[in-house]
Amino acid sequence: MGTILEYKCKKCRKTYSVSVGIGYLQPMICEDTVKGIAAGKYGKEWKDAYENGGENLAVTAEKVIYCCEKCGSWENKTDITLYAPDKKSVEKSRHFIMRGDEGFHVYKQFVPTCSQCGGAMKELEKVYELSCPKCGTVNEPGPMILAD
Ligand SMILES: [Zn+2]
Ligand SMILES: [Zn+2]
Incomplete structure (x- = not known):
């Protein structure tokens, strides 16, 4: 889904890849993500937030x-920030929205924590050069692959 970036470390030869953005299957992915949140897959805090926010909540996933921000390591994760419609009259069960869609505001912001050190993580705006998970060398990606 979205764009896949593949890397091969110029120092230790390790290969790694990340996927970013969205693809054709995004409405289904959003639907699954909302169901996952409702089922407690992302923890009690998110389950409770969803239950309190009602079925009009949407996600960009x-x-x-x-x-x-602390140790500099990166992780490829799904943004599960929940959005609520500005007006109550919005159509029900539309769980799929895209970033920047009008008529929605952030209901609960997803702030992931680092699995290495527990520090707060910030979204990388441009994903080009990423350090090797094995040796830390910064590498550039190979050709982009579009996938859905
Ligand atoms: Zn390496
Ligand atoms: Zn960290």
Whole structure:
């Protein structure tokens, strides 16, 4: 789904890849993500937020690269930020929205924590050069692959 970036470390030869953005299957992915949140797959805090926010909540479920502000390591995660419609009259059960869609505001912001050090992570705006998970060398991606 979205764009896949593949890397091969110029130092240790390790290969790694990340996926970013959205593809054709995004409405289904959003639907699954909302169901997952409702089922408690993302923890009690998110389950409760969803239950309190009601069935009009939507999610972008975009694949994003997050970078730890403390140790600098990165992770490829799904942004599960929940959005609520500005007006109550919005059509029901439309769980799929895209970033920047009008008529919605952030209901609960997803702030991932680093699996290495527990620090707060920030979204990388441009994903080009990423450090090797094995040796830390910064590499550039090979040709982009569009996938859905
Ligand atoms: Zn390496
Ligand atoms: Zn960290």
